[in-house]
Amino acid sequence: MQNQYFSPATKSAVVIWSEQLSSQLGPFSIRVNCLQPGLIDTKNEQLPFGIVQSD
Numbered sequence: 001m002q003n004q005y006f007s008p009a010t011k012s013a014v015v016i017w018s019e020q021l022s023s024q025l026g027p028f029s030i031r032v033n034c035l036q037p038g039l040i041d042t043k044n045e046q047l048p049f050g051i052v053q054s055d
Contacts, residue, residue, distance in 0.1 A: 011036050 018034035025032060 014036065015034055018032050022032035
């Protein structure tokens, strides 16, 4: 649960960075893509979000 504040901040920074790159490199026909994973169901993520694992 220590990373709950850092993950959204870093994901937002990557999105903004890719938008800036695409606006600067677009005139040169260079595309910029940004891929970010969503929530991954692991034991570390189950407790803070109340996800119940069904067997």
